[in-house]
Amino acid sequence: MKNYFQALGVPENSSIATLREAYRELVRKYHPDMNEGHPVKRFLEIQEAWECLRNDSAREEHRQALQHSGGSEPPLPHDSEAGYTGFAQRSDDEIDVDLKEFELERAFAIRGGRFTTRIPVESVCPMCDGQTLQRHNCEMCRKTGALSMKVRAEIEVPSGVQDGSIYTLSAQLELFGHRSLRARIYLV
Helix, strand or coil: CCCHHHHCCCCCCCCHHHHHHHHHHHHHCCCCCCCCCCHHHHHHHHHHHHHHHHCCCHHHHHHHHHCCCCCCCCCCCCCCCCCCCEECCCCEEEEEEEEECCCCCCHHHCCCEEEEEEEEEEEEECCCCHHHHHHHHCCCCCCCCEEEEEEEEEEEECCCCHHHHHHEEEEEEEEEEEEEEEEEEEEE
16 A cells, blocks of 8 residues: 555655645655656646545545555445446546546445545646647656546535435546646446
8 A cells, every 4th residue: 555645755644734744845856847857647647646645534534544554455435346437538637537436335325415436537738738749758747648536536425325326426626737627427
């Protein structure tokens, strides 16, 4: 299991202010635009760690997962281990994420509600903007014009979800600081 506290170089009991300070310092050090000699992979690890640790509930879940971890990455809460079947970006403001299976606790399915999880998405590279002419020098996307990653998503589940039904839900995503991205998520 990834330890996001280690990725930011801070103890697990760090305050949000300490986490923010460590994140900002590391971003300045490893950002591809500022320091060409550093690998993009490290920058993306820092981003992923911050996306998790900046949210109080996600940070606490991560702490608990680290305590109960047996060395391998546990499945995310409410997610099927092999449930993701694919993803494709349709526009700048909408991302489709197809889920083969999405598990909900019975009580949660009956009453509905909102929860946060991490889902895989693919996005146009923010450095080269997917442009063919600029892409040949882009280390962030490795000249592909796109990035694949897991992002935090807030998912609103309606009340009365029935087992075996298919639903289209909206999820708030945060990708490269843009918080208003929407995703349509299909549940079976």
